[in-house]
Amino acid sequence: MRYLFLLFLIFSFSACAQFNKPKEVKYLENKALENATTKEEICPPETDSLLAEQKEQPQENLEEEVVANPEDKDANLLPQEEDVLAKEDTLNFELDLYETKELKLYFKYYTHSKRKIFVRWLERAQAYLPFIRKVFKEQGLPEDLIFLPFAESGFNPWAYSRAGAAGLWQFMPYTAKKYGLRVDWWIDERRDPYKSTYAAAEMLKELYAEFGDWYLALAAYNAGPGKIRQALKKSKEDNFFDLCSNKKNRRYLRLETRHYVPKFLAILKIVRHLEELGFEPLNWEETPTQAKLSIPPSTDLLAFAQALGWNWNRFREHNPFVRRMVSPPDGEITVYLPQEKVELARQFLEKEKKSYAGFIRYKVRSGDSLWTISRRYGVPIAVLKKINDLKNNLLHPNTLLIIPRGDRESEENVLASVRTSAQKRANYEVKAGDTLWSISRQFKVSVKTLKIANGLTSSRLSIGQKLYIPDLGGQQTRLAREEVKKFHQGQLVRYQVRRGDNLWTIAKRFGVSWKQIALWNNLSSDSILRPGDTLKIYVP
Structure with a gap:
C-alpha cells in the first residue's frame, strides 16, 4: 500500500519523489559510540556460471532478541531456575x-x-x-x-545494526578505525x-x-x-x-x-549454569587452528578461492571481512584458512600468470569517462585509477581497464538485461493517456509487477513504448522477479537516518554508491531525508 500511495503522490503533484517513512520494524539496536561518524559488474560470457558464487555470504537475520526489552509474560521460573538465579x-x-x-x-x-x-x-x-x-x-x-x-550481536560476525555498527563486537566505523581496524570499500575488519x-x-x-x-x-x-x-x-x-x-x-x-x-x-x-538450566555445556577445547596467510596487493581472490577448491561463499565463511573479489591494491591483507589448504594457497600465489576471475576486463569506448565507468560498475574513481595505474583522468578508446568485481551485479546492468528481455516479448504498446496505474487496472496486475517485469525504476511512460504484460502468476513474471532480485544480493541493513545525513555520506559509510541507495529506496538525488527515516541498504 505504501508503494501505491507513493505513486499516487507522484501523479497528483508531478513533483520530485518524496521519501515516506516506512513502517516500523525491529532491528539490531544502535551502537552509538561517542564521536561515531557515522556494481558492480556486467559478467562477460565466460563468467556467467559464477553468478551463483557472487551472492552475499548467507547469514542469520538480525535477531530482535539481541535488543529486545522483554515483558513479564513468560511462565514462572522452575524451582531449579530460581535456585540458579539466587x-x-x-x-x-x-x-x-x-x-x-x-x-x-x-x-x-x-x-x-x-x-x-x-x-x-x-x-x-x-x-x-x-x-x-x-x-x-x-x-x-x-x-x-x-x-x-x-x-x-548474538556472536554473529555478519551482524549490522541499523546505525551501521558491525561484527561480533558491534564497532562503528569511526571507533573501529580508532582501534586499528580497516573499514573501507575493500575490506571491513569489524567483521574479522x-x-x-x-x-x-x-x-x-x-x-x-x-x-x-x-x-x-x-x-x-x-x-x-x-x-x-x-x-x-x-x-x-x-x-x-x-x-x-x-x-x-x-x-x-x-x-x-x-x-x-x-x-x-x-x-x-x-x-x-548451562547444564543446570538444561543447556548443552560449552566445549572449551581449542577449535582447529586457522592458518594466517599474507595476500599481496591486487590478488584475484575469486581465482584464489577456486584454487583451494572453494566457491566464493566458502571463502567468505572463513574471511567475512572481505568485501571484494580482489584484494586491495595498496597493501597486503591477511586471510584465514584451514591448515590443510595452506600449501594449495602458496602454490597459487607463487604462479606468475595473472588471473582475472575476480576482475572485469573492460575496453574503453568513445564517450567513456572514469565517472561513467565508475557509476556503471559501482567502483570509486580512485579505485579505478589505483588498480589500473592511471596518472590522470584521461581515457582513450580501446584502452583495456580491469575492474574489480564485487559480490553482486550492477543494478543498472541487471535492469538493462530485464528491459531487453521484456522488449523481445512485448505485448502492449503505450498509448496517449496511459499510465502504469491505468494499465495495471486494465490487465489486472499490480504496478509493482509491471515495473519488475519491464525493468522500470520510475513510473514515467512514453507514447509508443513497448511493454511486456505478464500473467500475474506466470512463470515469466517469477523469472523477471528473480532477475531484478540479483541487484539486491547482499546483506540487508535497515539504516535509520540521523541528523546531518545525506545519501552521499550514508553511501560512503556502507561502501556503496548513493545511486544504489536511491534505487533500493525509490529516491531521487534531491529526495528529502529526515531523521528517523529508515533506508534499505544491501552491504557487500
Missing part, C-alpha cells in the same frame, strides 16, 4: 550480580520464550570463545567479558572476528581505566563514554545502578543502555 556466583571481577527486575526478565526471556535462539547463539559462539578467552587472558581482562558478544577481538579488548581496558568500575565501563561500551560522563555529571551519581534506579536520572540514559548491563548479567548467570 546463587551468589564467584565472579571474575568485582561485579556482584545485582538483583534487578530487568535481570530477572532477561533471564526468563533467554531461558524460556527465546530458548531456541539462545541455543543457536551458544552454537555460534563455540567457534570463537576459546580464541577470545585466550586474548582476554593475555590482555589481563576479566574472563566474564568474553561473553559480551552475546549481548552485542580475530582482529576485532583485539580491538574490543583494547577499548574495554581504556573504558575501565577511565571509569574504574565495570558496570560503568560496560554502559560506556554501549552508549559511548561521553554519554556516561555527561550522565554522571548531571545526576551527581557515582555508580551505574543509582544512575538507573533513580527515576529523575533516567532521562540521562537511553532505555537500551539502562537495560544493557542487566541483560549482560543475566547472560552471565545463564552461561555459568
Whole structure:
C-alpha cells in the first residue's frame, strides 16, 4: 500500500519523489559510540556460471532478541531456575550480580520464550570463545567479558545494526578505525572476528581505566563514554545502578543502555549454569587452528578461492571481512584458512600468470569517462585509477581497464538485461493517456509487477513504448522477479537516518554508491531525508 500511495503522490503533484517513512520494524539496536561518524559488474560470457558464487555470504537475520526489552509474560521460573538465579556466583571481577527486575526478565526471556535462539547463539559462539578467552587472558581482562558478544550481536560476525555498527563486537566505523581496524570499500575488519577481538579488548581496558568500575565501563561500551560522563555529571551519581534506579536520572540514559548491563548479567548467570538450566555445556577445547596467510596487493581472490577448491561463499565463511573479489591494491591483507589448504594457497600465489576471475576486463569506448565507468560498475574513481595505474583522468578508446568485481551485479546492468528481455516479448504498446496505474487496472496486475517485469525504476511512460504484460502468476513474471532480485544480493541493513545525513555520506559509510541507495529506496538525488527515516541498504 505504501508503494501505491507513493505513486499516487507522484501523479497528483508531478513533483520530485518524496521519501515516506516506512513502517516500523525491529532491528539490531544502535551502537552509538561517542564521536561515531557515522556494481558492480556486467559478467562477460565466460563468467556467467559464477553468478551463483557472487551472492552475499548467507547469514542469520538480525535477531530482535539481541535488543529486545522483554515483558513479564513468560511462565514462572522452575524451582531449579530460581535456585540458579539466587546463587551468589564467584565472579571474575568485582561485579556482584545485582538483583534487578530487568535481570530477572532477561533471564526468563533467554531461558524460556527465546530458548531456541539462545541455543543457536551458544552454537555460534563455540567457534570463537576459546580464541577470545585466550586474548582476554593475555590482555589481563576479566574472563566474564568474553561473553559480551552475546549481548552485542548474538556472536554473529555478519551482524549490522541499523546505525551501521558491525561484527561480533558491534564497532562503528569511526571507533573501529580508532582501534586499528580497516573499514573501507575493500575490506571491513569489524567483521574479522580475530582482529576485532583485539580491538574490543583494547577499548574495554581504556573504558575501565577511565571509569574504574565495570558496570560503568560496560554502559560506556554501549552508549559511548561521553554519554556516561555527561550522565554522571548531571545526576551527581557515582555508580551505574543509582544512575538507573533513580527515576529523575533516567532521562540521562537511553532505555537500551539502562537495560544493557542487566541483560549482560543475566547472560552471565545463564552461561555459568548451562547444564543446570538444561543447556548443552560449552566445549572449551581449542577449535582447529586457522592458518594466517599474507595476500599481496591486487590478488584475484575469486581465482584464489577456486584454487583451494572453494566457491566464493566458502571463502567468505572463513574471511567475512572481505568485501571484494580482489584484494586491495595498496597493501597486503591477511586471510584465514584451514591448515590443510595452506600449501594449495602458496602454490597459487607463487604462479606468475595473472588471473582475472575476480576482475572485469573492460575496453574503453568513445564517450567513456572514469565517472561513467565508475557509476556503471559501482567502483570509486580512485579505485579505478589505483588498480589500473592511471596518472590522470584521461581515457582513450580501446584502452583495456580491469575492474574489480564485487559480490553482486550492477543494478543498472541487471535492469538493462530485464528491459531487453521484456522488449523481445512485448505485448502492449503505450498509448496517449496511459499510465502504469491505468494499465495495471486494465490487465489486472499490480504496478509493482509491471515495473519488475519491464525493468522500470520510475513510473514515467512514453507514447509508443513497448511493454511486456505478464500473467500475474506466470512463470515469466517469477523469472523477471528473480532477475531484478540479483541487484539486491547482499546483506540487508535497515539504516535509520540521523541528523546531518545525506545519501552521499550514508553511501560512503556502507561502501556503496548513493545511486544504489536511491534505487533500493525509490529516491531521487534531491529526495528529502529526515531523521528517523529508515533506508534499505544491501552491504557487500
